[in-house]
Amino acid sequence: xxxxxxxxxITSKDVVGTETVGDPRLRCTGGTRDDVRGPASxxxxxxxxxxxxxxxxxxxxxSDLVVVAACRCATGAMLAVxxxxxxxxxxxxxxxxRDGIExxxxxxxxxxxxxxxxxxxxxxxAIVGILRSGAAAIVSKDQPASMLVSCVRKVLxxxxxxxxxxxxxxxxxxxSLSSREQEVARCAAAGARNKEIAWQLGISEGTVKxxxxxxxxxxxxxxxxxxxxxxxxxxxxxxxxxxxxxTFV
Numbered sequence: 001x002x003x004x005x006x007x008x009x010i011t012s013k014d015v016v017g018t019e020t021v022g023d024p025r026l027r028c029t030g031g032t033r034d035d036v037r038g039p040a041s042x043x044x045x046x047x048x049x050x051x052x053x054x055x056x057x058x059x060x061x062x063s064d065l066v067v068v069a070a071c072r073c074a075t076g077a078m079l080a081v082x083x084x085x086x087x088x089x090x091x092x093x094x095x096x097x098r099d100g101i102e103x104x105x106x107x108x109x110x111x112x113x114x115x116x117x118x119x120x121x122x123x124x125x126a127i128v129g130i131l132r133s134g135a136a137a138i139v140s141k142d143q144p145a146s147m148l149v150s151c152v153r154k155v156l157x158x159x160x161x162x163x164x165x166x167x168x169x170x171x172x173x174x175x176s177l178s179s180r181e182q183e184v185a186r187c188a189a190a191g192a193r194n195k196e197i198a199w200q201l202g203i204s205e206g207t208v209k210x211x212x213x214x215x216x217x218x219x220x221x222x223x224x225x226x227x228x229x230x231x232x233x234x235x236x237x238x239x240x241x242x243x244x245x246x247t248f249v
Contacts, residue, residue: 039066040156041084043113045077045091045103055090055118058145065152074098081111088152089113092141093130094120101129108134114155118148177215184211185219189228 042059044067046052056067069080074097081089089107093100104115114136130138136155139148177185180201187197194212198205216222219230 039064040087040152041066041068042152043068043077043080043084043086043089044070045072045074045089045095046118047072047092047094047096051092058148059090059152062149065149074100074103077103078106078110081107081113085111086113087156088116090116090118090148090152092119093117093126101126101133104130104133104135116148116151116155177218178211181211181215181218184208185215185227185231188212188215188224189231 039062042065044052044055044059046055049072052070052072056070059065059067068084068086069076071077071080074095077089077091080086091100091103093104095103100117100119104117107113107115115134116137116139117130117135118139118141120141127138137151139151180203183201184197187200188194192200194205194208197208201208212227215227219227221227221230
């Protein structure tokens with residue numbers, strides 16, 4: 001069960017980590033200690049303590065990865081980032097004390113850490129927000145643990161994914177459509193004529209044309225064929241993110 005609210009103070013249960021001093025395995029920010037590459041340092045963030053403990057066990061089963069801090073709140077996460085300068089930060093965006101997307105923006109602005117969002121299924125708007133915030137990857141909690149570990153390694157290696165073409169700009173066009181523009185665009189993409197769309201939505205044919213004009217402009221297309229292709233591509237790519245780990249590097 002998640003916490004009922006944000007903690008009033010930061011305690012050992014909010015920031016729990018392996019000491020960095022004297023740990024010969026720990027990888028520094030530059031990736032080496034005494035010119036020898038060690039395991040990548042990881043900071044974990046999830047306000048569910050049980051989930052956080054399980055995640056830590058999963059990560060530390062791998063000799064090339066080491067968890068340096070496990071945090072239950074955004075404030076603790078920022079302290080851990082400043083103290084440990086991790087290579088990767090894994091977080092659930094659904095936090096009790098702060099919006100997870102805002103936290104990603106601050107972390108990526110203040111550190112070189114790669115952020116992987118590890119969370120339950122997300123709505124499309126949330127996916128767009130995560131992409132724009134600077135996250136390197138999204139992994140669903142429904143996926144096997146091996147999927148997350150594989151994603152961490154891909155992010156560390158700077159490997160891109162088959163869906164690298166999906167960027168914040170790509171998603172932003174669809175996301176910028178109003179709810180009525182989306183309705184009209186979907187009907188038009190399905191092959192409905194303006195008169196049919198007007199009757200179905202209870203609006204005038206002129207209003208349909210106006211909404212289509214705005215949809216064309218925002219999506220960067222000039223006709224219904226381009227509209228259909230654009231909507232289909234975005235729908236497929238966003239749906240794929242919900243079920244697979246995907247990196248944007």
